[in-house]
Amino acid sequence: MKLNDYFRIHFDNPDVLEESFAKRPLTLSLDLQKELYQIQEDSDELNMAYFEKVYQKSLALFEDLFQEDDRLYLIVRVRKELQSPPAKSTEIFERYLKNNKNRYALEFEKKAVRDEEEVIYQYARLLPSRQSIRYKKLLQAICNQDFPELYPRFKARQTYYPEIFFVNPAKDIILYIFDDRGCFILLNEKETFYRLHEKYKSDQSEGFLNCFDTQ
Template identity: 35%
Template sequence: MELQDYLNTNFPGLVLKPSLYSQWNNRLHFELAKGLYQMNNRTDELNQNYFNAVYNQALTLFNMIFSDEDTMFLVTNIHQTKQDTKKSIRKMKVYRHYIKNKTIRFQLRQKTVSYLLDEEDYYFSSQFSLECKKQDISYPLLIKAICNQDFSSLKPTISTPDYSYNPEVFFINVTKNVIFYIYDDRGCEIIATNKEIIRLIYKEYSDWIDEDSRKEIDEQFVITEEET
């Protein structure tokens, strides 16, 4: 299965880049570790309770979306300066460190995309995609690495000094037609072809919804009198 064919069929017009929420109608936007802060005010050190909450909530949402039986795409956007285009797949931490099933690495696909950044004249963007199953990925570690990406002292991480931008990692449930994107420790986005697919997530974790997005999200999932 080709990633772009899948997107064209199920998410027509969608560009797989940050701010999925602004591109699609059936959507959720969560703030992770709401009410906690990255730094400990008393010690001026990183607040481990905050990061533990971030990891646990991101992993909970992932497990709500993906079951062991589901087929998925693991997609990563990489942005390099055009002078650095010779830095190749060997730098791809996402697939080198977090794929448990080594044999499926040979199915990894790469394409050049020119529409992911506004600074196209200066940057070169590559999109990597791998069709796999949930159990093929060390997903607890990968999710933790994504959440750690803005903090150099935290491990694991997907960040690398070779790139000006951090990699963007998307988890796509091909079976259920849901896309999950954790942009960093602050939050994540979920979109789906049908809002009923993500209604249970909305109901179970309504307290985590980003407050700036709450009104329009609540309007999507209006609870009828029969459901009350």
């Protein structure tokens, strides 16, 4: 099944990744670390204890939502200004997939951003399991993207950093870790939402309203 067909059938919208996640029903917003800060107190130095906690939390979330034998989509979206050269989004697959010989397995889509002078290049690939990805390094790169001192990190070739999404098509779960601060988990089934809401309640972002139908 093509990715857009999957989103249309299971999330009622082929453009679900372009929605405001904070306003979508059955969505969780989680902080990756609440107790520590990025910078050490009374210093300009990075607080590596903070980043270690962030790495651990993002890894625990990923391995909980994507079990060893679960298939998953890896989706990379890059925003560019309309007049800029075409975006190269495939480098994420080249660097973080263990076997990327079959480039033709990638689904590609180019989308103009409504009411903005931008375009989105989207690549997606359905993988047999999480073991196909060097996911520990990929998660760290996502969390490190705003800190040039840290490695691994995405190459700064684009106007924006790439947006990385993980989709579990068997469980209808979308995980979007936007940076070191936190993530969204999108769901389409209330039972799973309530279960994860309870499981991760201590990590949920303050002030985030879960706008879902409770009836």
